[in-house]
Amino acid sequence: MTLISAENLEVGYPVPGKGLFGRSRVLPIVRDASLSLDPGRTLGIVGESGCGKSTLGRGLLRLIEPTGGRVVWQGQDLANLSKDQLRKTRAGMQIIFQDPIAALDPRMTLLKIVSRPLATFEPGLSAAESRARALEALRLVGLPEDFASRYPHELSGGQAQRVGIARAIVGRPSLIVCDEPVSALDVSIQAQVVNLLMDLQERLGLALIFISHNLAVVRHISHEVMVMCLGRVVEHAPRDAFYAKPLHPYSRALMDAVPEPDPRREKGRVGTALPGELPSPLAPPPGCVFATRCPKVQPLCRTDRPALRDMGESRKVACHYPE
8 A cells, every 4th residue: 555645746935025015926846746655665856956855855744735736645635634633644754854953952851852752642651651662762773771861962963863763763653754864964974874764664664755965875775766856856767777777867967966986987087067057946947847957958848848757667757858
């Protein structure tokens, strides 16, 4: 059974109008996004900064109210749930934030931080049960029991992110949205946190939505990859097929920008920076969202927006002239 799915999801932010009596409007960030995720699987979402990855993740959890489309969680349309029903449903879906230190309340001990979701989603637990669950979560992320009395300012970045993961898993969710959870960490710590998430996924049967601009990390952790450009999904494919041969020119450009691990090969590599600037979401191109920067652009690309079409083998691409 599909755990979560989105159909033609649109998410935006209100923008105030000009002047005292100007009418506000919605700034569209995510447009016409569709996806589905099964239990125990990981969907990696990649793209440049500002492409709508994080907004999509928050829209799926209804932390930002979608402006169109729908999100279905275990067969239930989230838009049809009351506030009380939505609060209970949210016990099954959690989020890990990008900045590990900023995501923790500096006035609370780690025990209080980790156990706080239990007060919301399982208020019937006793203090002893809540403490035991919080300590178990800390143990699962590799932190000893004596960390429970510490405060966030006593932690390194990697330790703080482990606390964020413990807080996310303490309520025993089915889905965790990982919003660039390793981008603020050193490379060696990134590997530890990613391996921890993969281990927890196997132990607890978690589904993960892993949002990142780092294609190397996404390749390591994901089963499927979804590429976003200016708020639209331009490619969606199984991991191995995607990394063997991306079909969209934007996906290829992202892949070419990944540094080579071999310094000798990296030194002789020709730069592959994309020309031009990312268009404004207030005035997107009328055709393909990548048309203004695509090295293979054709007249049709500038006028007609390509639909996300099936290419076989569970691959989809929104391009008039795929690779």
